[in-house]
Amino acid sequence: METFEADAVVIGAGAVGLSCARALALSGREVLVLEAASAIATETSSRNSEVIHAGLYYTTGSLKAQLCVEGGRKLYAYCAAHGVEAHRCGKLVVAVDDHEAAATPALLKRAQENGVEDIRLIDGAEARRLEPALSPDVRVAIHSEASGLFDSHAYFLALQGEFEDRGGSLVLNTPVARGDVTKNGIEIETAGDNPSRIRAQSVVNAAGHRALPIARSIAGGPVYDGMRMHWVKGSYFTATGRAAFARLIYPMHNQATQGLHLAIDLGGRTRLGPDAEWLSDALTPPFDYEVDSARAVHFYNEVRRYWPGLKDGALSPDYSGVRPKIVGKGEPSADFLIDGPARHGVAGLVNLIGIESPGLTSSLAIGELVAGLM
Numbered sequence: 433m434e435t436f437e438a439d440a441v442v443i444g445a446g447a448v449g450l451s452c453a454r455a456l457a458l459s460g461r462e463v464l465v466l467e468a469a470s471a472i473a474t475e476t477s478s479r480n481s482e483v484i485h486a487g488l489y490y491t492t493g494s495l496k497a498q499l500c501v502e503g504g505r506k507l508y509a510y511c512a513a514h515g516v517e518a519h520r521c522g523k524l525v526v527a528v529d530d531h532e533a534a535a536t537p538a539l540l541k542r543a544q545e546n547g548v549e550d551i552r553l554i555d556g557a558e559a560r561r562l563e564p565a566l567s568p569d570v571r572v573a574i575h576s577e578a579s580g581l582f583d584s585h586a587y588f589l590a591l592q593g594e595f596e597d598r599g600g601s602l603v604l605n606t607p608v609a610r611g612d613v614t615k616n617g618i619e620i621e622t623a624g625d626n627p628s629r630i631r632a633q634s635v636v637n638a639a640g641h642r643a644l645p646i647a648r649s650i651a652g653g654p655v656y657d658g659m660r661m662h663w664v665k666g667s668y669f670t671a672t673g674r675a676a677f678a679r680l681i682y683p684m685h686n687q688a689t690q691g692l693h694l695a696i697d698l699g700g701r702t703r704l705g706p707d708a709e710w711l712s713d714a715l716t717p718p719f720d721y722e723v724d725s726a727r728a729v730h731f732y733n734e735v736r737r738y739w740p741g742l743k744d745g746a747l748s749p750d751y752s753g754v755r756p757k758i759v760g761k762g763e764p765s766a767d768f769l770i771d772g773p774a775r776h777g778v779a780g781l782v783n784l785i786g787i788e789s790p791g792l793t794s795s796l797a798i799g800e801l802v803a804g805l806m
C-alpha cells in the first residue's frame with residue numbers, strides 16, 4: 433500500500449465537505465478531498481429542496497439557528513459573486529385553522545430572536561393578494577422575504593473551483609476505510625481500486641450518512657458512546673400544469689400533518705414535499721431512493737388544505753432524500769454535531785455528524801466555522 437503525505441484531508445465531497453475544503457484552502461491550507469463516489473454531491477446534497485432557509489424554526493442560540501441565518505446571507509452573496517442562480521422569492525408559512533393560527537406569533541417571535549430579517553405576520557386576505565391560489569381557509573401567514581431557491585450544483589462547482597485554484601485536489605472513487613490518530617496527526621486508509629495510506633495534519637469528516645461509522649473507525653478518536661443514526665426518508669412529487677404560486681408555501685407545523693411544502697423550482701415546475709418516513713435504524717447506506725407512488729394520497733390531502741386547486745391526477749413521483757438524524761422518532765430534534773479538538777481532544781480532527789436541514793443553507797458558514805476550529 434502506497435503512503436502519501438497531506439496537509440488537510442476532507443472526507444466527503446457534499447455541500448459540507450466542499451465548503452470546508454474551500455474555507456481551509458482560503459485559510460492557506462493545502463487540501464485533499466477524498467470522495468467515495470464517482471462525482472461530487474451525489475448523496476443528500478443532490479436530494480433536497482434547494483431552499484435557502486431564512487432560519488425561522490430552529491432553537492434560538494443553536495448552531496442550526498446561527499449557521500442558517502449567517503449561512504443564508506453568505507450564500508446569497510456568494511451566488512451573486514460567482515454567477516450562481518439564486519432567487520430570493522420569499523416564503524409564506526400559512527395557518528389554515530385556529531390551532532395553527534394561534535401558533536404563528538410564537539414562530540414569528542422565534543424567527544426574530546434568531547435574527548431573521550424581512551419577516552412579518554399578515555392576514556389571510558393579504559396572503560391571498562400575494563398568492564391568489566391559496567385557500568380561503570388561510571387565516572394568517574408569516575411572510576419571510578429572505579427565503580429562496582438556488583442552483584446548488586452550480587454552487588458546488590464554484591466551491592470545487594475555489595479550492596482547486598488554491599492548489600487543493602479532489603480524488604473521486606476513493607472511500608475512506610479507517611484511520612489512526614498518531615503523534616503527528618491522523619493517518620487515513622482508503623479502499624477502492626488503489627488502496628493507500630495518507631498521513632494528514634488535519635482531517636475533516638464530512639461523510640454525511642457515513643460520518644458516525646467513519647468517526648468510530650479512527651482509532652484513538654472519539655467514539656460517541658450510545659449514539660446511533662436514524663434515517664428519515666423524504667419523498668417529493670411534482671404537479672403538472674402551470675405554476676400557481678410565485679413563493680414557497682409552507683403549512684404551519686401541525687402534529688397531525690407532515691407539513692408538506694410547495695416550491696416552484698428554478699425550472700418553473702411545482703414541487704411538493706418532502707414528507708417524512710422513518711426508516712429502520714438497522715438500514716445502512718446506500719438507501720433505496722425510489723418514490724412510492726402510493727404516498728401521493730397524503731400529498732393530495734395535505735396540500736389541498738392550502739391549495740384547493742390541486743387537480744386529481746396532477747401528481748407524479750419525483751425524487752427522494754434521506755435525512756441523517758442523531759435522535760429517534762418522538763425525541764426533541766438535535767442540533768448539528770460539529771465536533772472539534774476543543775471538545776474531543778484530538779488535534780486536527782473535526783467530525784460533522786447529523787448535518788440534516790438546514791445543512792445546505794448553512795454550508796458556507798459551517799465551512800468557515802470548521803476552518804476556525806483547525
Ligand SMILES: Cc1cc2nc3c(=O)[nH]c(=O)nc-3n(C[C@H](O)[C@H](O)[C@H](O)COP(=O)(O)OP(=O)(O)OC[C@H]3O[C@@H](n4cnc5c(N)ncnc54)[C@H](O)[C@@H]3O)c2cc1C
Pocket residue numbers: 443444445446447448449450466467468469472473474475476477478479480481482483484485606607608609638639640641642646665666667706752753754755756787788789790791792793794
Ligand atoms: C429531503 C431533504 C430535503 C432537504 N432540503 C434542504 C433545503 O431545502 N435546504 C437546506 O438548507 N438543507 C436541506 N436539506 C439538508 C441538506 O441537503 C444536507 O444538510 C446537506 O446536503 C448535507 O451535506 P453533506 O455534505 O453533509 O452530506 P452529503 O451530501 O451526503 O455528502 C457526504 C459525502 O460523503 C461521501 N462519503 C460517504 N462515505 C465516504 C467515505 N467512506 N469516504 C469518502 N467519502 C464518503 C458521500 O459519497 C457524499 O458525497 C435537506 C435534506 C433532505 C434529506
